[in-house]
Amino acid sequence: MKKTALLLTCATLLSLSATGPAFADDKPGGKKDDQPKPPARMSTVGGARLGQPGTQVDLGKGAPVLPKDLSARSWLVSDAESGEVLAAHNAHWRLAPASTLKMLFADTVLPKFPKTQKHKVALTDMEGIGAGSSLVGIKENETYSVHDLWLGVFLRSGNDAVHVLSAMNGGVRQTVKDMQKHAEELQALDTRVVTPDGYDEKGQVSSAYDLTLFARSGLQKKDFREYCATATAQFPGKTVKVKKGKDKGKTKRESFGIQNTNRLLTGDLGLEPYKGIAGVKNGSTTNAGNTFTGVAERDGKVLLVTVMNPSSGESHAVYKETARLLDWGFAAHGKVKPVGELVPPKGASTGAGKGAPGGSDSRNVAHASGEQSSGMGVALGIAAGVLALVAGGLFLLNRRWPLPDLVRRRRG
Numbered sequence: 001m002k003k004t005a006l007l008l009t010c011a012t013l014l015s016l017s018a019t020g021p022a023f024a025d026d027k028p029g030g031k032k033d034d035q036p037k038p039p040a041r042m043s044t045v046g047g048a049r050l051g052q053p054g055t056q057v058d059l060g061k062g063a064p065v066l067p068k069d070l071s072a073r074s075w076l077v078s079d080a081e082s083g084e085v086l087a088a089h090n091a092h093w094r095l096a097p098a099s100t101l102k103m104l105f106a107d108t109v110l111p112k113f114p115k116t117q118k119h120k121v122a123l124t125d126m127e128g129i130g131a132g133s134s135l136v137g138i139k140e141n142e143t144y145s146v147h148d149l150w151l152g153v154f155l156r157s158g159n160d161a162v163h164v165l166s167a168m169n170g171g172v173r174q175t176v177k178d179m180q181k182h183a184e185e186l187q188a189l190d191t192r193v194v195t196p197d198g199y200d201e202k203g204q205v206s207s208a209y210d211l212t213l214f215a216r217s218g219l220q221k222k223d224f225r226e227y228c229a230t231a232t233a234q235f236p237g238k239t240v241k242v243k244k245g246k247d248k249g250k251t252k253r254e255s256f257g258i259q260n261t262n263r264l265l266t267g268d269l270g271l272e273p274y275k276g277i278a279g280v281k282n283g284s285t286t287n288a289g290n291t292f293t294g295v296a297e298r299d300g301k302v303l304l305v306t307v308m309n310p311s312s313g314e315s316h317a318v319y320k321e322t323a324r325l326l327d328w329g330f331a332a333h334g335k336v337k338p339v340g341e342l343v344p345p346k347g348a349s350t351g352a353g354k355g356a357p358g359g360s361d362s363r364n365v366a367h368a369s370g371e372q373s374s375g376m377g378v379a380l381g382i383a384a385g386v387l388a389l390v391a392g393g394l395f396l397l398n399r400r401w402p403l404p405d406l407v408r409r410r411r412g
Contacts, residue, residue, distance in 0.1 A: 035311060036073070042092035043190055046209060047340030050091040056339040057087035063335035067324040071312035073289075075321070076208040077329045080216060080295055080302040083342035086329055088208070091340070094190045095308050097206035098283030099134070099157045100291045101198035103214040104191070104206075106153060106224055108182040109169050115147040115223060125167040126160050130199040133159035136258060139238050148236055154227040155260045156235075157283070162197040172196060187343045188213045200287045208306040209342075215280045215293045215304055216342055228279030231266050232259050263319050264294055271316045274323050280304075282318070290318035296326050303329045 037053075044051035057066060066087060074090040085091070120143045129135075136151075136158030138144065144164070152161030166175040175196045183191040188210035194201040218224040237254035260266050262282050264274040276296040283291040289309035296303055305325045310317035 038073070038090040038093045042090070042094075043207075043209075045092070045187055045189055046085065046343050050085065050088055050209060050340040053090055053093075055087070055089045056091070058337035058339060059332075060335045060337060063332045064328060067321075067328055069312070070310075070321055070324070071314075071317065072307045072310045072321055074208040074306075074308040075325060076212055076304075076306045077325050078212055078216075078304045078342055079333070080219070080304045083216075083344075084338035085340035085342065086303075086332060086336050086338060087325075088339060091209045092190055092207050093308075094192075094205040094207055096200060096204060096285060096288035097191075097198055097211060097308075098200075098285040098288035098291045099198040100211050100214075100281050100283040100293055100306075101191075101193070101196075101204075101206060102153055102157065102162065102283070103211065103218050103281050103293065104179050104183060104188075104193070105162060105165075105175070105196045105198075106150070106227070107214055107218040107221070108179045109165055109175065110150065110218075110221060110223055112169060113146045113165075115145065115150070117146045118143050119146070119149070119164065119168055121164055122167075125164045127163070128172060129159050129163055130195075130197075133197070133199060134261075135160045136235060137237070137256070138164060142236065142238060144236060150223070150227050151230065151233045151235060151258065154281070155230060155233060155258045157261055157281075159197040159199060166196050183210065183214075184346075186210075186213050186217055186345050198283055198285070198288075200285045208308050211291070211293050211306045211308075212304050213342060215295060215306070217345070219280070219295060225279070228262075228281060229265070230260060232257060234258075262292075262294075263316060264292075264322065268316065271319060274319075274326065292318045292322050294322050294326065298330050301330060301333050303333075305329065 040053060042051045042053070049056045055066065059065065070089070072089070074093045074095060076088045076091050077086045078084060079086065121138055121140050123140045126138065126140070134157045136153075136156040138149075138152065138158070138160040146165075146168075149161045149165050152158035153165070163172065166172045169175045169178065172195070176193050179193045179196060180191075183189075183193065188206070190205065190207035191210045192203055192205050194204035198204075218228075234255045235258045237256050239251050239253050242248050242250050242252055262277075262279070263271050264277045265279070267273040274294070274296060276298045278295050278297060280293045280295050289311070291306075291308045293304065293306040296305075303326055305322050307318050307322045307325065310321050312321075314320060
């Protein structure tokens with residue numbers, strides 16, 4: 001009886017030791033899964049499937065499977081022209097956006113000032129810039145054009161340029177208010193704006209869905225497209241006195257080169273530029289991790305991909321996962337059933353009525369062949385007729401976006 005009792009006790013202990021850890025650890029190797037989980041319920045803007053946690057995709061006949069090596073907390077693949085969401089993962093999870101929030105800043109503020117307007121920078125213009133911020137190198141008491149400032153925002157993700165433009169717009173508080181209002185107009189309801197530059201602040205959140213809405217809205221603006229597709233540029237430096245030569249004693253403005261921090265546009269060690277890439281914006285902060293929204297064109301298709309906070313530890317993970325999703329989207333296009341849509345702004349017309357392509361006052365919106373520059377692809381564009389329609393309040397869905405011969409500038 002003693003032997004029997006001992007055997008039963010041992011068997012019970014072995015059973016407990018075998019099953020107990022399964023409740024605390026669902027990963028092999030005994031490492032606790034401490035990754036945060038998405039909410040059980042999220043926004044359903046754009047479709048009920050987009051409010052569900054986890055990956056949402058409906059593969060049709062011949063469609064490739066999604067890439068397996070995806071570690072981002074949230075991502076979304078969409079057709080930039082039709083607005084169809086091809087696949088998504090936690091699309092409405094509200095996360096810190098980092099500098100991808102600058103897309104909303106640009107879409108809100110860019111139309112307010114002509115690019116030729118000049119502004120002399122005061123010290124107060126750059127108050128409140130967060131410690132460790134990315135900067136383009138703006139100097140107080142120097143004069144910059146609005147064009148210069150936007151190059152600083154898009155290429156170097158310069159928080160100093162954002163603050164100067166915010167000062168021109170009535171200050172940071174007013175700019176945050178304007179951005180929040182514009183986000184609501186775009187139906188980007190996951191977004192709460194606290195800073196115009198995306199710097200980590202308590203309560204500042206967005207989502208892969210909302211960031212895609214910001215990119216899609218911004219890309220309907222010619223200047224937005226040009227800035228986000230620019231790889232390199234010269235930026236004004238400080239004013240100095242000439243010490244030698246015939247101009248000795250006179251002053252001149254120095255300049256220095258800047259390069260876009262979007263590595264799918266410019267490439268980097270171990271990372272090639274993505275074929276057909278045309279923007280849009282990257283970001284990185286402590287709370288947000290790495291975030292990115294990219295737009296690319298291939299064989300007449302234009303896709304938008306947003307990736308938020310990969311955790312794989314892979315070098316350039318946010319860009320590599322974006323590239324994998326773009327590759328998948330181009331291969332799967334027409335072979336998957338959409339799981340949602342990118343909604344139009346509030347009150348926007350989407351029909352083919354008068355003034356819309358196909359209507360009685362149809363404009364020339366034929367799809368132009370894109371010219372590539374050094375394998376870098378073409379910059380995304382919309383013809384002047386379409387721009388006029390957008391300015392008139394018509395937000396085009398289920399229409400082709402033409403690709404004019406706007407070639408991106410790149411190093412060399």
